[in-house]
Amino acid sequence: ELGLRFQRRFLAARQLRAFPWPELEQKLKSASGSSLLADILRKTVLHPLCVKYPPSVKYRRHFLTELIKKHESTTAEPLDELYDALADILNEEESARCYKNYLLPTGESVTLSESEAIISQGTTGLVTWDAALHLADWAIENSTVFSNRTVLELGSGIGFTGLAICKTCNPKAYIFSDYHHCVLKQLTENIHLNGFALECETPNRIQTESQGQKAEGMNYRQPKLMVAELDWGSVTQKQLLDLQSDIIVAADVVYDPEITLTLIDMLQKLSTFRADGKPPEVYIAFTIRNPDTYHLFQAELDKVGIGWQIIPAPSNSIFLYDSQSTVTILQLFI
Numbered sequence: 158e159l160g161l162r163f164q165r166r167f168l169a170a171r172q173l174r175a176f177p178w179p180e181l182e183q184k185l186k187s188a189s190g191s192s193l194l195a196d197i198l199r200k201t202v203l204h205p206l207c208v209k210y211p212p213s214v215k216y217r218r219h220f221l222t223e224l225i226k227k228h229e230s231t232t233a234e235p236l237d238e239l240y241d242a243l244a245d246i247l248n249e250e251e252s253a254r255c256y257k258n259y260l261l262p263t264g265e266s267v268t269l270s271e272s273e274a275i276i277s278q279g280t281t282g283l284v285t286w287d288a289a290l291h292l293a294d295w296a297i298e299n300s301t302v303f304s305n306r307t308v309l310e311l312g313s314g315i316g317f318t319g320l321a322i323c324k325t326c327n328p329k330a331y332i333f334s335d336y337h338h339c340v341l342k343q344l345t346e347n348i349h350l351n352g353f354a355l356e357c358e359t360p361n362r363i364q365t366e367s368q369g370q371k372a373e374g375m376n377y378r379q380p381k382l383m384v385a386e387l388d389w390g391s392v393t394q395k396q397l398l399d400l401q402s403d404i405i406v407a408a409d410v411v412y413d414p415e416i417t418l419t420l421i422d423m424l425q426k427l428s429t430f431r432a433d434g435k436p437p438e439v440y441i442a443f444t445i446r447n448p449d450t451y452h453l454f455q456a457e458l459d460k461v462g463i464g465w466q467i468i469p470a471p472s473n474s475i476f477l478y479d480s481q482s483t484v485t486i487l488q489l490f491i
Contacts, residue, residue: 159184159193164200168258168266170212171477173223182227190233194224202242210256210268210350214249221246253277257285259317259476262297267320269347282340285317287478288409292442293321294471295486300326302404302438308332309402309437311387311423312410314340316347322406323353323380330381332400336388345384356383389416389423397430408442411454421457428491439489440468444482455487464490 159180166175184193201207202217211217221243228236253274259267272283296303296318303326310319313333323331333348335341348355385400405427410420428436445451458465468486478484 160196160200163197164204165260166477167201167212167220168204168206168260169477170216170255170257173219175477176223178223178227182230185227185231185233190228190231191236194228194233194236195238197224198236198238198242202246203238206258206266206268210258210270212257213255213273214246214251216255217246218243259290259321261321261325262475263325265324267317267324268350269315269317269320270343270350271315272343278337278339280337280340282312282314282335282337283343285315286409286444287482288442288444288484289314289318290476290478291471291484292406292408292440292486293318294473294475295440295442295468296322296406297325297475298471298473302326303328305329306403307401308404308406309400309427310334311389311405311407311420313344313384314408316344318406318408320347320351320353323382324351327378328380328404330383330402332383332385332402334385334387334400336386338386341384341386348382348384353379353382356381389419392423392426394430397426398432400427401431402427402437405437405439406441409444411441411443412446412450414450414453417450417454417457421461421463424463424489424491425461436491439491440486441489442484442486444484458489466490 159177162177163181181193181197184190202221221239225239225243228239253272254270255273257269257271259269261267269285271285272278275281275284277283303322306328307330308319308322308328309332311334313319313335316333319331319333322328333344335344345355385396387396387400405424407420411417424439431437443451455465465487468488470485
């Protein structure tokens with residue numbers, strides 16, 4: 158249904174060019190054009206998730222302006238709700254942060270507070286990148302890999318992949334990790350926003366203090382959640398022992414050649430300090446922006462004897478990301 162396609166793109170605040178505008182223009186020429194627009198409005202700007210956790214003012218304003226243009230290009234009757242919604246948004250103030258809502262196959266959602274800027278407070282970790290969406294797609298399609306297991310995520314950013322896995326794959330425990338203090342702060346807020354409590358916190362307190370989604374009635378078991386401040390270059394033995402896991406995942410952490418050796422060394426240490434001597438399964442997702450960096454990573458893995466294989470892409474794309482991006486997942490054998 159066209160309205161649902163608009164809904165998924167709108168709530169995740171995708172670029173306006175990603176919307177099926179030509180199809181909308183064709184349907185608006187029919188007698189039911191106004192009712193279609195009213196339906197789209199209810200599924201987007203007036204959707205309860207959008208009302209509670211709205212995308213940026215600029216994004217909503219541009220979306221409604223484009224919707225009104227399409228409507229006015231037809232002979233359909235004016236739709237007052239469109240103009241009322243735009244008038245309300247014009248009175249709102251811009252903010253450096255906004256919300257994005259990612260709909261899950263379960264009918265629930267992952268809601269994130271994200272930065273408006275790609276680079277903010279000296280880091281790129283305050284936005285969700287395509288590799289994180291791709292990895293979550295694959296994880297949901299292969300949920301048995303994570304079921305009842307402990308997962309460590311390296312470079313969690315603001316939490317999308319981990320929250321999607323926690324809500325759909327039933328892990329026993331999930332350890333989010335990152336290093337930048339602003340990223341860790343935003344990550345923790347997003348965990349609370351989605352109705353989760355961290356291992357050191359009282360769930361009732363989080364439900365009281367947070368404006369997040371209620372955990373009651375959700376279709377998943379609450380795993381043990383932890384957030385770890387982790388500097389790959391100076392990780393301690395105690396941290397390594399505390400971070401033991403069955404699965405290690407990471408998204409978009411192989412983008413700089415200088416980081417590659419540090420990441421590989423970190424993975425080797427995590428394997429060495431296993432109490433049971435059994436190495437964890439490792440899945441690294443990344444967007445291939447520079448083929449040289451991608452091949453360097455593979456070459457460095459070969460040098461230290463870490464095996465790897467390319468994982469087939471998920472057959473279905475639940476989350477929307479740039480179709481021009483080349484995203485892949487490597488399974489590593491450490």
